[in-house]
Each structure stands twice: as structure tokens, then as C-alpha cells.
Amino acid sequence: MIMYVCICHGITEKDIQKAARSGVNTISKLAAETGATTGCGSCADMAEDILRQQTLQHDFLQVLSPQKTQFA
Ligand code: FES
Numbered sequence: 001m002i003m004y005v006c007i008c009h010g011i012t013e014k015d016i017q018k019a020a021r022s023g024v025n026t027i028s029k030l031a032a033e034t035g036a037t038t039g040c041g042s043c044a045d046m047a048e049d050i051l052r053q054q055t056l057q058h059d060f061l062q063v064l065s066p067q068k069t070q071f072a
Pocket residue numbers: 005006007008009036037038039040041042043044
């Protein structure tokens with residue numbers, strides 16, 4: 001199931017997770033990378049939550065196994 005986060009730009013939850021895995025760790029970087037939050041702005045809170053969750057997951061996995069951490 002596709003979950004759209006930013007309707008204005010057609011950005012999905014998976015798009016945000018993918019951006020986070022490639023190093024995007026702030027809303028401003030996400031906006032520059034994907035355009036999310038740059039329309040009406042109503043997606044900003046949800047986009048930030050997804051970005052934070054993905055970043056925390058990445059940091060947690062790095063602590064557990066820095067050499068073995070890989071993302072699909
Ligand atoms: S829903 Fe993302 S900018 Fe409008």
C-alpha cells in the first residue's frame with residue numbers, strides 16, 4: 001500500500017525513508033531533495049516524524065553493528 005505524505009508533490013512515505021537512507025536528515029534537506037513541504041506545508045509534521053524515525057533506526061543499527069548495517 002502506498003502512503004502519500006505530501007499530496008502537493010506526490011511524495012510517499014517510502015520516498016522520505018529512501019531520502020533519509022541517502023543522508024537527508026532535516027526537513028530543509030528533504031524539501032530541497034524531494035519538494036515535500038514546499039507547497040501548502042501541511043505535510044511537514046508527518047514528514048518530520050518519518051524522517052526522525054528513519055534516522056533513529058539508522059543510528060540504532062549503526063550502534064549495534066556498524067560494519068553490517070545495510071539498507072535496501
Ligand atoms: S501536502 Fe506537502 S506541501 Fe502540501
